[in-house]
Amino acid sequence: MSxxxxxxxxxxxxxxxxxxxxxxxxxxxxxQTVLKAxxxxxxxxxxxxxxxxxxxxxxxxxxxxxxEYRRRKRSVGILAVDPSSxxxxxxxxxxxxxxxxxxxxxxxxxRSFASRGETGGLSAAVRDAIHLLDAMGKDIVIxxxxxxxxxxxxxxxxxxxxxxxxxxxxxxxxxxMTAGYGEIADILVVNKADLAGAAETLRQLKAVFGESDPxxxxxxxxxxxxxxxxxxxxxxRRAQSLRNGSYEKKRLDLCRxxxxxxxxxxxxxxxxxxxxxxxxxxxxRLIADRxxxxxxxxxxxxxxxxxx
Amino acid sequence: MSxxxxxxxxxxxxxxxxxxxxxxxxxxxxxQTVLKAxxxxxxxxxxxxxxxxxxxxxxxxxxxxxxEYRRRKRSVGILAVDPSSxxxxxxxxxxxxxxxxxxxxxxxxxRSFASRGETGGLSAAVRDAIHLLDAMGKDIVIxxxxxxxxxxxxxxxxxxxxxxxxxxxxxxxxxxMTAGYGEIADILVVNKADLAGAAETLRQLKAVFGESDPxxxxxxxxxxxxxxxxxxxxxxRRAQSLRNGSYEKKRLDLCRxxxxxxxxxxxxxxxxxxxxxxxxxxxxRLIADRxxxxxxxxxxxxxxxxxx
Numbered sequence: 001m002s003x004x005x006x007x008x009x010x011x012x013x014x015x016x017x018x019x020x021x022x023x024x025x026x027x028x029x030x031x032q033t034v035l036k037a038x039x040x041x042x043x044x045x046x047x048x049x050x051x052x053x054x055x056x057x058x059x060x061x062x063x064x065x066x067x068e069y070r071r072r073k074r075s076v077g078i079l080a081v082d083p084s085s086x087x088x089x090x091x092x093x094x095x096x097x098x099x100x101x102x103x104x105x106x107x108x109x110x111r112s113f114a115s116r117g118e119t120g121g122l123s124a125a126v127r128d129a130i131h132l133l134d135a136m137g138k139d140i141v142i143x144x145x146x147x148x149x150x151x152x153x154x155x156x157x158x159x160x161x162x163x164x165x166x167x168x169x170x171x172x173x174x175x176x177m178t179a180g181y182g183e184i185a186d187i188l189v190v191n192k193a194d195l196a197g198a199a200e201t202l203r204q205l206k207a208v209f210g211e212s213d214p215x216x217x218x219x220x221x222x223x224x225x226x227x228x229x230x231x232x233x234x235x236x237r238r239a240q241s242l243r244n245g246s247y248e249k250k251r252l253d254l255c256r257x258x259x260x261x262x263x264x265x266x267x268x269x270x271x272x273x274x275x276x277x278x279x280x281x282x283x284x285r286l287i288a289d290r291x292x293x294x295x296x297x298x299x300x301x302x303x304x305x306x307x308x
Numbered sequence: 309m310s311x312x313x314x315x316x317x318x319x320x321x322x323x324x325x326x327x328x329x330x331x332x333x334x335x336x337x338x339x340q341t342v343l344k345a346x347x348x349x350x351x352x353x354x355x356x357x358x359x360x361x362x363x364x365x366x367x368x369x370x371x372x373x374x375x376e377y378r379r380r381k382r383s384v385g386i387l388a389v390d391p392s393s394x395x396x397x398x399x400x401x402x403x404x405x406x407x408x409x410x411x412x413x414x415x416x417x418x419r420s421f422a423s424r425g426e427t428g429g430l431s432a433a434v435r436d437a438i439h440l441l442d443a444m445g446k447d448i449v450i451x452x453x454x455x456x457x458x459x460x461x462x463x464x465x466x467x468x469x470x471x472x473x474x475x476x477x478x479x480x481x482x483x484x485m486t487a488g489y490g491e492i493a494d495i496l497v498v499n500k501a502d503l504a505g506a507a508e509t510l511r512q513l514k515a516v517f518g519e520s521d522p523x524x525x526x527x528x529x530x531x532x533x534x535x536x537x538x539x540x541x542x543x544x545r546r547a548q549s550l551r552n553g554s555y556e557k558k559r560l561d562l563c564r565x566x567x568x569x570x571x572x573x574x575x576x577x578x579x580x581x582x583x584x585x586x587x588x589x590x591x592x593r594l595i596a597d598r599x600x601x602x603x604x605x606x607x608x609x610x611x612x613x614x615x616x
Contacts, residue, residue: 032603035601035603036601036603036604039598039601039602039603040598040601042598043596043598053361053362054361251596252592252593252596253592255592255593255595255596255602256588256589256592258595258602259588259591259592259595259602259605259606259609260588262602262603262605262606263579263583263606263609263610264572264576264579266606266607266610266615267575267576267579267610267613267615268572268575268576270610270615271571271572271575275571280564280567280568281564283567284560284561284563284564284567285560285563287563287566287567288351288559288560288563290347290348290350290351293343293344293347293348294347294563294566294567294570295340295343295344295347295570296344297567297570298567298570298571298574299574301567301571302571302574302575302578305575307574307575307578
């Protein structure tokens with residue numbers, strides 16, 4: 001069954017990809033069989049991370065980027081990581097009304113992930129899904145995340161190009177809101193550039209970041225302004241990174257990060273098995289009663305599990 | 309030297325606590341010696357998590373809460389986890405002007421943590437710092453985080469009571485912005501309740517969350533309104549949880565989570581040693597060249613490291 005699924009994924013069968021992503025989300029062991037089989041066909045997609053706070057118009061911007069890439073005859077996959085999708089499906093769908101037109105376009109694949117469970121679990125699932133969309137031949141894979149938390153940072157790190165979407169702010173807030181973005185962003189997009197304060201926000205951002213790293217750009221997704229220039233900038237950076245070797249370096253680094261994340265998950269599963277739930281509960285009880293400290297308990301349990 | 313530091317911490321010496329937190333931040337092995345020694349004196353502080361997006365007025369609210377608790381003769385420790393503190397120290401300090409008056413109050417301890425490094429590293433450091441403030445006799449430990457990312461969620465989980473701070477929004481945004489908050493919040497605080505739209509925001513939140521879980525409250529930190537009622541609500545929930553056993557359950561769960569986090573860190577350090585950097589680089593290269601898939605590479609490396 002897995003090999004049939006693999007064949008269908010490589011033949012760009014949207015329903016097969018959707019099935020495989022469900023396997024990934026459910027941590028079904030079949031997912032890894034599929035991922036192993038398709039991995040050789042990956043490494044071609046340009047993965048673009050788009051992050052920023054709620055209300056900045058990320059979804060609309062992604063919609064416009066998708067339309068522009070489709071105009072350029074590039075196929076697009078969208079993975080939306082939405083911590084709010086737990087129960088606000090209505091609101092999120094409402095937010096995505098414009099994306100619906102792309103549903104009718106066979107070359108656009110859209111899928112949402114809810115942010116739940118263990119730290120790292122989400123980024124692992126997204127990474128696996130990127131491989132699938134890559135293997136099915138998507139030229140562009142857009143990964144949308146909300147916020148600047150650690151998990152979102154991890155997901156942003158899965159991308160070759162990271163856009164951080166802001167909206168115009170007033171005065172001192174700019175610095176506070178954008179601090180930290182500089183570390184992850186390749187391009188800072190001031191969306192809603194038609195609103196008051198946009199010029200001042202741009203000026204302040206350029207004062208902080210200079211002209212190139214990250215690149216500061218204005219756009220109005222709603223009015224469809226600045227989108228072509230943004231795609232041009234993304235593509236130029238991509239071409240440049242291919243020439244100067246930074247793409248290759250990033251590619252190796254992504255593989256290294258993926259390997260570390262997989263090893264971390266693997267070893268923790270192993271630990272849970274070796275230690276067992278009983279010992280964990282028993283030690284938690286001792287710690288809660290202050291009969292042992294958590295650091296000593298950890299040392300003892302690690303010793304028992306055969307760690308050096 | 310460690311035992312002298314421990315004595316000074318237990319005698320509420322602020323400089324000793326600051327020194328110990330620096331040891332924690334630097335991952336100095338001495339930190340654990342200190343933490344083990346003071347752990348028996350912990351478990352008394354009421355840890356209150358305060359989270360919410362930038363611009364919601366968290367800092368001012370925390371300032372007001374601190375003043376109210378001081379009025380009630382309770383000592384207060386504040387741990388501010390600030391992903392933006394990497395280079396926006398100026399802005400953050402500006403934001404904290406009002407907190408400065410508390411610096412003059414010996415019963416208020418304030419410390420910031422920058423959000424950097426490995427996932428989980430920050431929450432481990434904050435957890436350790438909570439133990440210190442607890443052991444030095446702080447009645448209230450307020451942990452401030454920004455955003456709703458996974459790391460912030462982890463830190464929120466360190467608290468017995470979690471406040472999520474919002475500001476008035478318009479229409480549909482409320483639902484999108486607050487989804488996910490319900491999972492972590494004990495109390496949703498609509499700050500800036502003097503602004504237009506506050507009544508409508510409150511109405512919508514109450515429509516979503518009902519009357520109690522989470523509790524939805526209004527406040528204006530700037531105008532110092534609603535603060536006493538908020539502290540009353542926090543204290544009532546605390547008293548109730550002590551009576552109905554949910555406090556004890558939460559306490560046990562926190563110990564369990566801490567133990568798991570420590571084991572995870574411990575085992576990963578062990579893995580890095582067993583595998584070595586060379587093997588990691590070599591495998592990353594093979595994966596980048598698509599000569600092996602990351603899942604099979606992980607299995608092989610785990611096997612080599614002696615995992616079952």
